Amino acid sequence: MGMTITEKIIADHSGLKEVHPGQFVYADVDICLGNDITAPIAIEEFEKAGISKVFDPEKIVLVPDHFTPNKDIKSAQQSKSLRVFAEKHHLKHYFEIGRMGIEHALLPEKGIVGPGDLVIGADSHTCTYGALGAFSTGVGSTDLAACFATGKVWLRVPESIRFVFHGKAKSWTSGKDLILYTIGTIGVDGALYKAMEFEGSAISNLPMDDRFAMCNMAIEAGAKSGIIAPDKNTEEYIKGRFKRKPVMYHSDPGCNYVRTYEFNADKITPQVALPSLPENTKPVEEVSGIKIDQIVIGSCTNGRISDLRIAAGILKGKKVHPSIRLIIFPATQEIYKKALQEGLIETFIDAEAVVSTPTCGPCLGGHMGILAEGERALSTTNRNFVGRMGHPKSEIYLCSPAVAAASAITGMITPPDEIIKN
Secondary structure, eight states: OOOOOOHHHHHHHHHOOOOOOOEEEEEEEEEEEETTTTTTHHHHHHTTTTTSOOOOOTTTOOOOOOOSTTOOHHHHHHHHHHHHHHHHHOOSOOOOOOGGOOOHHHHHHSSSSOOTTTEEESGGGGGGGGGOOOOEOOOOOOHHHHHHHHHHHEOOOOOOEEEEEEEEEOTOOOOOHHHHHHHHHHHHTTTEEEEEESSSHHHHOOHHHHHHHHGGGGGTTTTTTTOOOOOOOHHHHTTTTTOOOOOOOOOOOTTOOEEEEEEEEGGGOEEETTTTOOOOOOEHHHTTTTSEEEEEEEHHHSHHHHHHHHOOOOOOOOHOOTTTTEEEOBBBBHHHHHHHHTHHHHEEEHHHHHOOOOOOOTTTTTSOOOOTTTTTEESSSSSTTTTBBBBOOOOEOOOOOOHHHHHHTTTTTTHHHHHHHH
């Protein structure tokens, strides 16, 4: 029997001809990364073990992005520990403030990760890079410390679930909507420790930004990873970025999937995940009219340039509703620069939105957008757990940039069609 794309990547990085679900392997890692919350613990464990040298200074990435720009003394100390470690070990990939971006948007943009890679990160949304045809997954800080020393990771080969999206997504239905619909169908534990493999004509037609959004949220279904086989869109994206030789893996015909789901993409409309789980999804039409206090457009899920273009297209010539705080976070400095050049930032400011430097701050309730008791947020981020963005008695609704921008104008959850047709 053949192997899935996930099994092939893991086998090749483990020096094996083949692997099987449930098998434990010790695999070579192409890239490992940490941020200002998780890496300080890894650094402490690395140094506590008395290790003097990292396995490869070109394969470790440190990005202080969660509480940066530093919100207080503690966050400043955490960022400093990354900076000192990077300087001590001459790390090639250290990104802070003016050079930084939200890690899961920054690494693909910089060409640090690519097709065929095995990537681990001490952040659960490391699964984002599966959009490039890589096996990427989140690990704990102690696993990251071990990788700093050895360049390897110990893991169990996951079973794979195939998700086939037929047809073509409707206007306003994005990759974010497809993944919200998927999680709504299978639940937040529906892919527990599985590799979610996305394919079908609708996926082939998806731009890379939408693919990143889909794989980013695989963890919200409990998955070990999300992955999309590389194609012409992938090749075009990595051209001029990715300097190493890419390896384009694909699943074999007849390989084993523990389950297959098939969806008609043209029947999926924009989705909204209601509090307080990403699985609590409904079509936007069914929840239209819910009053909102704050809207966030950005994050490692939906802070890319196409997301900002969609939002600006809806907001252009209009004003944010007086009851709404609209906060927009370009995911990287490069995206911010493009948005400036294209006039998107001017559109946002004219609409009376606030535009921030790249940061994870509001997504995890860290800073720059904390919710008060009883407030509701509509957000393009990836989690809506209780207390995720602030007060435990606040509420979070998840959506795409199109729904977020349309709702910012009306002050309540609104389908984008209602704004555009008017």
